[in-house]
Amino acid sequence: MKATLKIGSILVLLMLGFIAIVSAQSDRKANRDTREWRYEIEAMGTGVQGTYLIKVWTYSKRPDVAIEQAKKNAVHGIIFRGFAGKQGIPGQRALTNNVNLEQEKAEFFNPFFADGGKYMKFVSITNDGSVGAGDRLRVGKEYKIGVIVSVNVAALRADLEDAGMLKGLSSGF
Amino acid sequence: MEKKIIIFLCLSFAFLANGQNIGKTVDTKYLRPSLTTLFFQPKTNQENTVITKFKELPVINKYDDNKIEFPYFNGSGLSAADKMVRMKYYVQKAANPILAKWWNRDANGDFNTEFVAKRGGFSAIDADVIQAKASTTNRIEMIGADLIDKSYVFVYEITQLLTMEQVYDRTDAINRKYKNYQPVKRDEEGYELTYTVYTYKLNFNDSISSVFYNDYWTDAKNHDIQKVTKWKDATFPMMYKTQYSATVRSTQPKDPKSSVYLYKKKKTMNELLEDMALLIQTNSESELGMKIEDFSAKVAVFKTNPLSAKLGTKESLYLDQRFFVYEIEQDNNGTQKKIRKGVARVKEIADNNTVATGTTKPSVFQQQGGKTLFEGMLMESKEDRGVSVSIGFPLSTSNKQFGGLNMNLDYRISPMAKISGLALGIDGYVSFFNNINVGNVTVPSGVLPYSSAGSDGTSYAIAVFLAKEIYFTRKGNIYLRPSIGGGLSGYNFSKYNGTDIPKETDSNGNEVPSKDYSWSSIYFPLNIGLGINISPSICLEIKPGVAFRFASTTGNNEALTQSGVPDAKLGFESLDKLSMNSSIVCNLRYRF
Numbered sequence: 001m002k003a004t005l006k007i008g009s010i011l012v013l014l015m016l017g018f019i020a021i022v023s024a025q026s027d028r029k030a031n032r033d034t035r036e037w038r039y040e041i042e043a044m045g046t047g048v049q050g051t052y053l054i055k056v057w058t059y060s061k062r063p064d065v066a067i068e069q070a071k072k073n074a075v076h077g078i079i080f081r082g083f084a085g086k087q088g089i090p091g092q093r094a095l096t097n098n099v100n101l102e103q104e105k106a107e108f109f110n111p112f113f114a115d116g117g118k119y120m121k122f123v124s125i126t127n128d129g130s131v132g133a134g135d136r137l138r139v140g141k142e143y144k145i146g147v148i149v150s151v152n153v154a155a156l157r158a159d160l161e162d163a164g165m166l167k168g169l170s171s172g173f
Numbered sequence: 174m175e176k177k178i179i180i181f182l183c184l185s186f187a188f189l190a191n192g193q194n195i196g197k198t199v200d201t202k203y204l205r206p207s208l209t210t211l212f213f214q215p216k217t218n219q220e221n222t223v224i225t226k227f228k229e230l231p232v233i234n235k236y237d238d239n240k241i242e243f244p245y246f247n248g249s250g251l252s253a254a255d256k257m258v259r260m261k262y263y264v265q266k267a268a269n270p271i272l273a274k275w276w277n278r279d280a281n282g283d284f285n286t287e288f289v290a291k292r293g294g295f296s297a298i299d300a301d302v303i304q305a306k307a308s309t310t311n312r313i314e315m316i317g318a319d320l321i322d323k324s325y326v327f328v329y330e331i332t333q334l335l336t337m338e339q340v341y342d343r344t345d346a347i348n349r350k351y352k353n354y355q356p357v358k359r360d361e362e363g364y365e366l367t368y369t370v371y372t373y374k375l376n377f378n379d380s381i382s383s384v385f386y387n388d389y390w391t392d393a394k395n396h397d398i399q400k401v402t403k404w405k406d407a408t409f410p411m412m413y414k415t416q417y418s419a420t421v422r423s424t425q426p427k428d429p430k431s432s433v434y435l436y437k438k439k440k441t442m443n444e445l446l447e448d449m450a451l452l453i454q455t456n457s458e459s460e461l462g463m464k465i466e467d468f469s470a471k472v473a474v475f476k477t478n479p480l481s482a483k484l485g486t487k488e489s490l491y492l493d494q495r496f497f498v499y500e501i502e503q504d505n506n507g508t509q510k511k512i513r514k515g516v517a518r519v520k521e522i523a524d525n526n527t528v529a530t531g532t533t534k535p536s537v538f539q540q541q542g543g544k545t546l547f548e549g550m551l552m553e554s555k556e557d558r559g560v561s562v563s564i565g566f567p568l569s570t571s572n573k574q575f576g577g578l579n580m581n582l583d584y585r586i587s588p589m590a591k592i593s594g595l596a597l598g599i600d601g602y603v604s605f606f607n608n609i610n611v612g613n614v615t616v617p618s619g620v621l622p623y624s625s626a627g628s629d630g631t632s633y634a635i636a637v638f639l640a641k642e643i644y645f646t647r648k649g650n651i652y653l654r655p656s657i658g659g660g661l662s663g664y665n666f667s668k669y670n671g672t673d674i675p676k677e678t679d680s681n682g683n684e685v686p687s688k689d690y691s692w693s694s695i696y697f698p699l700n701i702g703l704g705i706n707i708s709p710s711i712c713l714e715i716k717p718g719v720a721f722r723f724a725s726t727t728g729n730n731e732a733l734t735q736s737g738v739p740d741a742k743l744g745f746e747s748l749d750k751l752s753m754n755s756s757i758v759c760n761l762r763y764r765f
Contacts, residue, residue, distance in 0.1 A: 045308035128299035131549030133473035134201035
């Protein structure tokens with residue numbers, strides 16, 4: 001009886017360990033995709049006061065990961081890349097002109113873009129809970145997923161200014 | 174040299190043709206089509222009755238109704254080619270009132286966006302509404318403008334309208350050429366109508382819409398009398414899409430004592446004629462719905478457990494309507510193609526016949542084969558006719574009467590019965606026997622020879638059945654199909670007791686098989702098929718079942734008595750009693 005309990009406990013522990021490893025690997029994959037910052041931004045409309053309405057095309061081997069990473073990519077894109085306009089929708093420049101800002105202020109941006117990080121405060125998914133039919137593309141061995149998000153640029157800018165990452169709009173005067 | 178030039182031209186053409194596909198994207202957006210119905214000039218009063226009734230019918234819910242007041246097309250005396258040329262000009266003229274309807278043209282000749290916005294609002298899906306809330310630009314009105322390019326015109330031509338008497342005359346005239354000619358039974362009254370419907374689509378692309386806005390747009394704020402005048406002669410391009418011809422019948426039994434009239438009233442000939450309008454509309458819209466891609470509803474997979482998508486009554490969804498589920502693949506040139514990943518059918522229909530608010534309930538689907546599906550995959554309606562045919566052979570049977578060559582034809586009745594997977598069909602078995610000992614079979618009149626060794630003949634079983642397809646796995650690659658039915662089984666002998674059976678002569682003087690040697694009984698089959706969906710149309714089914722057969726009689730209604738020991742597995746041993754017969758049949762089923 002004791003031996004059975006012992007074997008049972010070992011098996012349970014092994015299974016839990018296996019699940020933890022698989023889960024960690026999956027997170028690592030997701031983070032690797034994000035660290036490479038492989039995404040494209042498309043203007044979708046003029047957002048309501050203080051927001052940008054954009055579609056973020058994210059690449060990942062797993063579509064569910066891509067959807068989650070889209071929010072992170074959207075905020076990243078607004079801060080560091082900006083996006084081009086199209087048919088009556090104006091493009092927007094990046095919030096910073098400093099191309100090295102992310103590396104220079106890594107101690108700020110690493111936790112900012114970590115899973116569950118502060119970036120989430122400034123972005124919301126603007127769909128009904130599913131990806132549009134034309135926004136889920138298989139490209140080679142990975143997926144390119146388009147997610148429409150609304151980024152609260154006004155709040156994001158204010159937060160980055162408060163943190164000293166950006167100069168205030170009035171600081172030049 | 175010439176050869177080299179030809180090879181070069183061929184290669185260039187292939188390269189250019191391939192180049193046409195570069196960057197080609199898959200159209201994933203479903204824009205609600207609108208429909209205008211126009212008609213050829215009626216040639217008779219009867220045709221006029223049908224067309225007048227047709228004009229009163231609303232279009233089915235799937236389309237927006239673009240009814241307009243427009244004269245008939247006069248195509249009489251024209252050759253086929255001339256008719257098509259004239260018809261194109263006719264529908265191009267019809268584009269004028271169609272666009273006037275879209276842009277809500279008023280008595281002063283001014284346009285406004287009220288109607289377009291209203292239609293856009295009704296057509297918008299949840300995603301559009303949510304995006305509109307997050308945007309300062311009104312996307313919904315833009316959807317309305319996109320809908321104009323999905324304006325279809327159906328031009329109906331009645332090519333022949335006959336009374337059933339004329340139809341019978343025609344059939345008799347054809348059959349008179351054959352030996353053993355028998356006049357057709359004239360037991361129905363009503364009409365048979367043959368029609369052709371020509372379909373066109375308004376071309377309202379960017380360049381044509383800019384011509385419209387520049388040359389004709391005038392509104393209450395900027396009234397332009399010159400543009401109002403110019404509008405009178407404006408025509409817009411219409412693209413010929415396809416045509417479809419069919420024959421429909423509206424009939425009822427002539428005999429007023431017919432059992433049909435126990436549950437419905439006998440109609441007048443005029444009412445039967447008017448019924449034609451709905452028959453033509455249902456028939457043509459359903460057929461063209463399968464032919465024209467714009468009419469196929471498209472949507473993204475919303476959730477996968479259960480499989481659901483945001484379509485519903487607004488798109489005239491019906492139970493068991495078939496959808497293909499695709500993954501879109503994009504190559505390095507940006508060219509996209511659809512790869513089918515699964516098949517699904519409508520299981521529960523959501524009522525979405527209102528303006529979307531962002532929280533529309535989705536309809537539920539049952540996947541019926543394919544691979545794992547994911548949210549965001551493209552679902553596209555690929556309607557089938559709801560008919561399936563199967564052919565099979567027995568793997569094991571206790572009575573060959575229910576285990577011979579098996580043929581089965583069924584029709585899906587789920588939309589009418591409001592039960593998914595329900596079908597009504599005919600199931601039949603046929604097998605042949607040679608030199609068989611039937612046993613010692615007698616009848617009260619003692620007509621049958623006592624000893625019956627060396628008999629040849631055919632055994633058959635034919636039943637009407639009700640079946641339901643049940644899915645219990647998520648991918649739906651396998652299904653269960655219980656069915657219950659009732660029918661007739663029997664034996665027809667060509668040789669009995671080693672002697673050829675002489676034929677009898679019926680009241681018309683025709684030779685018919687001897688009634689004493691045509692035995693039949695009532696039976697009730699119960700089956701439960703286990704099917705594998707191999708492709709959207711083909712499935713393999715293993716069908717174990719039992720058939721309860723009651724005592725048999727001859728064609729003269731004489732009860733049969735068995736007192737011998739017949740050869741096994743043909744059911745002769747239980748001719749005179751209730752028997753339970755088991756069989757396992759393997760069927761290949763094809764869905765149309």
